[in-house]
Amino acid sequence: MWRLTRQIIVIASFIVAGLLIQIEPLAAHGDEKHGKANEMSNHMQAMYALKGEIPEEYRIMERTPIIPDKQSLNRGKELYNQQCAVCHGKEGRGDGAAAKSLTTPPANFLDLEHSSIYGPGEKFWILGNGSGDTGMPAFPQIDLVDRWNLVNYVLELQGPENMNQGQMHHH
């Protein structure tokens, strides 16, 4: 009888030890994830979630295929003021007249920590497809060259040193 009890105790302690070993890393992992979630705003999370949806061929593009010359930038500016400034603001600070009505604020292109999450190809893709539930509309009616003209202009708003460099920007 004593032997049986001892066996049960031994087996039980193995089970408990096994559980502890399994639970420990899970708990640590959970904490780590929780901490990161707190650090990263919902806004940033939405941006990274969207990034995951963008096909790789757009993600890896480091430059726009349209040279950001005067003609391209002028055309980009014209379209931007007509169709984008209402949300993103004339200078790209995300402070257009319609900005307050949106749950997710429109991107402030001058906040490079945010905006450089998306490279030029990704910005182009977002223009054609919109960005899910953030309130960034899709603009499939803008033709492809003009979408690049717009990306060129947005990059120019960010300042000359970022021109056409997108995510090549390093902190």
Ligand code: HEC
């Ligand atoms: C109805 C308001 C609205 C309009 C109009 C609008 N946007 Fe947006 N835009 C948003 C919101 C909201 C987001 C998502 C917030 C974010 O990504 O930080 C966004 C995100 C973006 C992004 C991705 C973020 C980044 O910094 O790269 C780009 C690029 C962009 N918009 C470009 C444009 C361009 C170009 C136009 C005009 C053709 C335009 N948007 C018109 C609201 C708008």
